[in-house]
Amino acid sequence: MKVSRNTQRMLIGAATVAIALPAGIAATSSATAATSTTTAKMLQAMVAEEKLAHDVYTALGSRYDVMIFKRIASSESTHQAALRAVMTANGVIDLTSGDPVGKFDDPAVQELYDDLVAQGSVSLAAAMQVGVTIEKLDIADLDTALAANPAADVTAVLDLLRAGSERHLAAFSGDNMRQGMGQGMGQGMGNRR
DSSP, rough: OHHHHHHHHHHHHHHHHHSSSOOSOOOOOHHHHHHHHHHHHHHHHHHHHHHHHHHHHHHHHHHHHHHHHHHHHHHHHHHHHHHHHHHHHOOOOOOOTTTTTOOOOOHHHHHHOOOOHHHHOOOHHHHHHHHHHHHHHHHHHHHHHHTTTTOOOHHHHHHHHHHHHHHHHHHSHHHHHHHHTTGGGGGTTOOOO
């Protein structure tokens, strides 16, 4: 899937830009401090959401023998790296750091992960629908984050993540995926327990 490689290149480029920008972008005024706190919380939520997507796709990829989960999980790792780079550049603590796959400190995120994996474990078609659900959630949350007009380095990364999520959504919901499920990809794609 060459799109994934292009997405990775764009995100790595954005992460490089984010690292190169000065960490002290936020001014010392109280209005900027409030914006900085809001941006920090948004970035923490976004990296948790990217980890959620990665971890769900990893779990479903181990259950079904189709490449879409492995490829998009890899892309979600790249998304996390880009977010973490901009978080580091802006002095934002990553609350997901060190958390193993499938484990979340936030009980609501843990519950969502468990629910999505359970839904996707019913069948491959259900797993594809879980992918659609996750990507629509990502896009909606990215739109909300972008509407807050964050700093340029944050906006650049969020724009790239949104473009990636659009491609992931198309992959999970596209006609070519449904055709692939019924043809050549069908071999060996049953439940692997």
